[in-house]
Amino acid sequence: MEEERQWILEVLAGNKKAYAHIINKYKNPLFATILRMTRNPQDAQDLVQEAFIKVYHQLNKYSGNGPFSSWMYRVAINHCMDEFRKKRYKMKQVQVDDDMVQDHHHPEVIFLKKEKNRLLEKLLLTLPEEERMILLLRYVNELSYSEISGIIDLPLSDVRNKLHRAKKKLRNTAEREGGYFHELSNGR
Template identity: 70%
Template sequence: MQEEQQWIRDVLAGDKQSYAHIINKYKNPLYATILRMTKNPHDAQDLVQEAFIKVYEQLGKYDQTGSFSSWLYRVAINHCMDEFRKKRYKMKQIEIEEGTMICADTPELLFFKNEESRRLERLIATLPEDERVIILLRYVNELSYQEIGDLVDVSLATVRNKLHRAKKKLREIVKREGGNFHEVSDCR
């Protein structure tokens, strides 16, 4: 955290090379989040690059009192939402690469985990954009309700309500399809 604050000070003082440290630290988690929003690797790469440009341009607006990562995500997600509105962005389905969201266990467990992950990705893609973003920020990026509210500029109650509605919709879809999700343990 202290190192990160130093990078920010260095960039603001004119050392553009220090920005590479910030990019290296956040490029993968930001890409993962935006990929789940867009469902298109090419669009996600473009949006991540554009988001880092926005962050760089707005770095002077970061007040250094709150979490830098939350501020960075807010700038990036706001940029994505603006682009979605401009282009009337349509979701495109992608397949999750084998083994990207699972750990090495038995072949049967790997199969179930992979199938569950793909199914969950498809279900989340059916949610409205605002609910989908909140689900991803909560369960993929593991942000708190308050951090999510700050990022998407809504109240804590709104975050809770949208999250509750999204999970309810997902449960209803699963129930309607006559299925359920198998409980699998996390690999640690």
Template identity: 70%
Template sequence: MEEEQFWIQQVLAGDKQAYAYIINKYKNQLYATIFRMTKNPQDAQDLVQEAFIKIYRNLDKYDASGSFSGWLYRVAINHCMDEFRKKRYSLTQIEVDEEKVVNPNHPEIVFLKKEKSRQLERLVSTLPEDERLIILLRYVNEISYEEIGELMDIPLSTVRNKLHRAKKKMRETVKREGGYFYELSNGG
């Protein structure tokens, strides 16, 4: 936290190169979150770049009363939601060339991991936008309930309720359709 404050102060003092530290620290996590929202690598990349520009321009508005990561995610996610509303965002999924990703030493293991990941992504993608976002923030980015509440500007109780509902919907889908997530269907 102190290190982040140092870099923020450097940027605010006019050292534009110091912003590279902030970008490098958060770019992968932010990309993963936005990619899961858009399901499109190019759109996610564009939105992450735009979000970092917006974060840079608004860095002087960060007041250090909350966590910097929470503030950063709030700015980025709000930017994405604004873009979704403006463009009536259409989800365009791009298939990944599986042959480039497969580990030739353990093809069975790689296949099973991919299939499990694909099923989990599909489960999450069936959720309403707000529940999907809460699941991603909590379990992919490991953001606390309190920070999620701040990010989405909703009470803590609403975060818990939406998270509970999202997991319940996912469990019901697994019970109905089967799949790898037996632990989910048993209340896990």
């Protein structure tokens, strides 16, 4: 946290190279979040780059109150939502190429992991966009309820309710469809 503040101060003082530290720290988690929103790797990459540019230009607006990561995610997700509205963005299916998987385990293990991820992505697509985003921010990015509340500009109680509803919907869908996610239907 203190290291981030130092990087921010350096960038604001004119050291543009210090911004590379911020990018390196957040590029992978931000890409993962946006990829799950867009379901298209190229679009996600473009949106991440645009989001980092937007964060850079708005860095002087970061007040230092609260974690920088929450502020940065809010700027990035708001940018994505604006782009979705402008382009009337339609979700696209991600095709996972076998070459993208760099796992040196047994082929059957790789297959099972890919199948489980595919089914989980399919389950997530059954949720409304806002609920899906809340789930991703909570469990993929490991943000607190209050951080999520600030990012998507919803009261804390609404975040908790939507997260609860989203998990319940996933459990119900898993129960109906069975497969790998039968443990969801058992309330785990």
